[in-house]
Amino acid sequence: MEKTSTNGTVKFFNGKQIPLEMHKAKVVQALNLVPVERRLAAIAEAGYNSFLLKTSDVFLDMLTDSGTNAQSDAQISKMFIADEAYAGSQSFTRFEQSILQVFGKKLVLPVHQGRAAENILGKSYVKEGSVVPTNYHFTTTLAHIMLNGGKVLELYAAEAMKVKSSHPFKGNMDITKLEDAIKTNGPENVPFIRMEASTNLLGGQPFSMENLKEVRKVADKYGLKIVLDASLVGENAYFIKVREKGYENRSLGSILLEMSDMCDIIYFSGRKVSSSRGGAICTNNPEVFNSLKFLLPVYEGFLTYGGIPIKEIESMAEGLKETIDENVVSQSPTFINYMVQELEKLGIPVITPGGALGCHIDAGQFLDHLPQTEYPAGALISAFYIISGIRGMERGTMSNNRDEKGNDILADLELMRLAVPRRVFTLSQIEYVIDRLNWLYKNRKLVGGLRFIEEPVLLRFFIGRLEPLSDWPQKLAAKFRNDIGESL
Numbered sequence: 421m422e423k424t425s426t427n428g429t430v431k432f433f434n435g436k437q438i439p440l441e442m443h444k445a446k447v448v449q450a451l452n453l454v455p456v457e458r459r460l461a462a463i464a465e466a467g468y469n470s471f472l473l474k475t476s477d478v479f480l481d482m483l484t485d486s487g488t489n490a491q492s493d494a495q496i497s498k499m500f501i502a503d504e505a506y507a508g509s510q511s512f513t514r515f516e517q518s519i520l521q522v523f524g525k526k527l528v529l530p531v532h533q534g535r536a537a538e539n540i541l542g543k544s545y546v547k548e549g550s551v552v553p554t555n556y557h558f559t560t561t562l563a564h565i566m567l568n569g570g571k572v573l574e575l576y577a578a579e580a581m582k583v584k585s586s587h588p589f590k591g592n593m594d595i596t597k598l599e600d601a602i603k604t605n606g607p608e609n610v611p612f613i614r615m616e617a618s619t620n621l622l623g624g625q626p627f628s629m630e631n632l633k634e635v636r637k638v639a640d641k642y643g644l645k646i647v648l649d650a651s652l653v654g655e656n657a658y659f660i661k662v663r664e665k666g667y668e669n670r671s672l673g674s675i676l677l678e679m680s681d682m683c684d685i686i687y688f689s690g691r692k693v694s695s696s697r698g699g700a701i702c703t704n705n706p707e708v709f710n711s712l713k714f715l716l717p718v719y720e721g722f723l724t725y726g727g728i729p730i731k732e733i734e735s736m737a738e739g740l741k742e743t744i745d746e747n748v749v750s751q752s753p754t755f756i757n758y759m760v761q762e763l764e765k766l767g768i769p770v771i772t773p774g775g776a777l778g779c780h781i782d783a784g785q786f787l788d789h790l791p792q793t794e795y796p797a798g799a800l801i802s803a804f805y806i807i808s809g810i811r812g813m814e815r816g817t818m819s820n821n822r823d824e825k826g827n828d829i830l831a832d833l834e835l836m837r838l839a840v841p842r843r844v845f846t847l848s849q850i851e852y853v854i855d856r857l858n859w860l861y862k863n864r865k866l867v868g869g870l871r872f873i874e875e876p877v878l879l880r881f882f883i884g885r886l887e888p889l890s891d892w893p894q895k896l897a898a899k900f901r902n903d904i905g906e907s908l
């Protein structure tokens with residue numbers, strides 16, 4: 421079928437440049453905006469941790485894009501032809517074909533989600549004393565590397581930590597630091613170099629093809645493998661197309677294949693790439709495949725279902741193919757870009773340029789009256805939920821572990837992430853987000869800090885519970901009620 425590729429934006433006759441949805445709604449879920457009084461109670465019940473809120477209390481769920489992207493009619497229809505078999509399923513063969521088409525890799529291990537791939541890679545390659553250079557860590561990756569006795573070296577370029585930037589590729593790895601790290605630690609202690617596409621914790625920022633080529637050169641020089649975390653790879657390929665010279669006329673499919681060709685092992689969270697479940701590890705190296713595959717039946721399931729229902733394998737297979745469709749992949753970045761531009765006009769500190777997966781508000785600046793030990797990003801999430809019913813995710817000090825002495829490891833960036841899953845929200849819902857952020861920014865001094873009252877040692881942000889350091893939530897809610905006239 422011939423179609424126009426819009427890059428998600430169409431020029432309007434009146435000169436406006438706004439994102440245009442290249443899909444229509446066929447099935448919808450009703451939303452509920454509970455009154456501010458209930459939101460105040462709900463966030464307290466959730467221990468001021470947005471992960472512990474119930475969706476019946478949430479209006480716009482911007483916690484994550486993991487497993488929450490809208491699925492296409494093609495994906496859903498493919499689920500009906502799932503070949504439910506313990507072993508040798510035809511659905512798995514179709515999944516292999518999609519992986520070959522999208523990543524050019526022939527050998528595939530399905531897993532139940534992204535961190536399961538990290539578990540298998542961590543157990544196979546990381547040992548006491550290992551160091552893993554990466555453009556930036558992701559929470560679950562770090563946990564698996566640490567649990568196996570390894571250390572992560574974050575070799576991002578200086579630009580990555582600048583909130584306001586026009587650098588198109590803030591997810592690039594610093595090549596000089598990479599070579600120094602390999603020399604200092606010895607290549608024998610580097611099990612692989614990890615590149616993360618559209619670096620999640622840097623605000624969804626991509627790396628360039630040029631940078632990946634440089635990393636490949638260093639890897640070849642020292643005989644090292646490159647592992648690509650491809651959870652957000654479609655968006656990274658999209659950014660290469662629209663931001664990197666020489667790629668403007670290339671298809672996303674050909675860009676993805678060029679990227680993949682430089683990587684020895686690719687893994688991804690299917691929940692982010694294309695479906696509500698799953699993930700995979702893939703490679704063209706039979707030695708790698710054979711060394712990893714024995715762990716699959718131990719941790720996941722048989723080699724052809726990887727611990728998830730076969731219908732989800734079908735959905736992933738179809739969704740992966742949509743990852744090379746510009747009209748699909750551009751949707752979230754163009755909405756995020758719109759939000760970023762509108763928030764900047766209002767003077768609200770936001771990570772620029774807009775990246776993948778969500779809009780990232782700089783909570784450090786937004787709440788510059790709070791020290792990092794009072795978790796400004798966590799406090800901002802709670803405050804924003806109270807005044808809007810919108811649930812975001814903390815990506816700051818709360819998302820870090822403590823050091824050996826029990827002190828907080830202060831995050832490089834204190835971010836409130838407002839995820840924009842693919843094809844889920846409308847532009848008027850995005851306008852509501854912007855409006856409520858505008859109100860909160862004007863009333864930001866009312867927001868106080870938080871402290872932990874229940875705190876797991878690892879990944880504490882998931883299930884840890886906190887409390888406010890004063891009665892600021894009540895005061896904030898009262899001011900909001902007074903200004904906006906809610907109860908809604």
Ligand SMILES: Cc1ncc(COP(=O)(O)O)c(C=O)c1O
Nearest residue numbers: 486533534535558620651689691
């Ligand atoms: C870059 C990256 N890697 C790995 C993961 C882990 O994937 P999952 O949540 O499917 O376990 C995620 C999840 O958000 C991610 O963003």
